[in-house]
Amino acid sequence: MKFVWDRLSSRSVQLCSREDDRLESRFHNWLVFMNISELFYSIQGEGKLAGVPSAFIRTSGCNLRCVWCDTPYTSWTPEGQSMTLDDIFDRIADFPTKYVVVTGGEPMIAPEIPELTHRLRDRGYHITIETAATVWKDVACDLASISPKLGNSTPWDRDGGRFADAHEASRINLDVIRRFMAMPDHQLKFVVDRPEDLIEIDALLLQIGAYDPANVLLMPQGVTRKDLADRGLWIADLCKQRGFRFCPRLHIDLFGHTRGT
Numbered sequence: 001m002k003f004v005w006d007r008l009s010s011r012s013v014q015l016c017s018r019e020d021d022r023l024e025s026r027f028h029n030w031l032v033f034m035n036i037s038e039l040f041y042s043i044q045g046e047g048k049l050a051g052v053p054s055a056f057i058r059t060s061g062c063n064l065r066c067v068w069c070d071t072p073y074t075s076w077t078p079e080g081q082s083m084t085l086d087d088i089f090d091r092i093a094d095f096p097t098k099y100v101v102v103t104g105g106e107p108m109i110a111p112e113i114p115e116l117t118h119r120l121r122d123r124g125y126h127i128t129i130e131t132a133a134t135v136w137k138d139v140a141c142d143l144a145s146i147s148p149k150l151g152n153s154t155p156w157d158r159d160g161g162r163f164a165d166a167h168e169a170s171r172i173n174l175d176v177i178r179r180f181m182a183m184p185d186h187q188l189k190f191v192v193d194r195p196e197d198l199i200e201i202d203a204l205l206l207q208i209g210a211y212d213p214a215n216v217l218l219m220p221q222g223v224t225r226k227d228l229a230d231r232g233l234w235i236a237d238l239c240k241q242r243g244f245r246f247c248p249r250l251h252i253d254l255f256g257h258t259r260g261t
């Protein structure tokens with residue numbers, strides 16, 4: 001009899017404790033706020049998962065100021081709304097996909113990013129993190145989409161050049177790049193603006209050390225179909241020479257340069 005009682009009480013303690021955990025987690029999700037620029041459902045336009053319907057969580061704020069930034073509303077003039085983790089999970093639950101892209105801005109500067117990604121993983125999502133890999137945090141990530149910024153990104157003249165030195169000093173962090181490359185899967189996605197960029201890419205790859213050319217992606221810089229077409233042909237040639245992957249920008253082809261796509 002004592003044995004049965006012990007089993008029952010231990011089971012009820014377990015159930016209570018699980019219920020407590022659930023309540024605590026739920027309560028916690030209400031208390032953690034993130035600054036979100038936009039949250040939407042679209043087709044992944046870039047990289048190894050191009051074409052996959054995905055939920056996009058775009059954080060606001062960036063530690064860099066790329067001169068050609070295609071989301072200035074997350075960097076040069078950041079805007080967004082405060083959302084709890086629960087708000088975010090509720091919104092993406094409406095989208096019929098298990099693929100989530102956490103992007104920015106620079107999502108890694110958001111203090112809540114580890115919590116967001118680990119809770120996404122608990123919910124069974126496949127997580128891509130789009131990052132310039134200048135800041136490290138202990139995130140859950142299935143595909144690290146690492147986009148180290150080349151010299152073509154430095155805003156020497158924009159806004160009187162006031163961000164140029166800080167951008168130049170921060171844009172490459174080899175240690176963080178290597179840490180992201182150790183994730184279950186990764187891609188090194190370079191935004192290519194001019195043919196000389198290849199010299200810088202080669203030098204950076206040499207500094208990084210071991211890499212697989214199949215994980216190196218060259219993507220044309222541009223936000224119009226014409227920009228992409230103008231750079232596309234010679235970039236495709238570079239890819240053929242080096243065994244790198246050509247990275248399209250499908251969302252521009254499909255929807256144009258439009259927010260929420």
Ligand code: SF4
Pocket residue numbers: 062063064065066068069070071072074075104105106132149
């Ligand atoms: S890192 Fe990305 S979000 Fe930040 S300024 Fe550069 S392109 Fe824009």
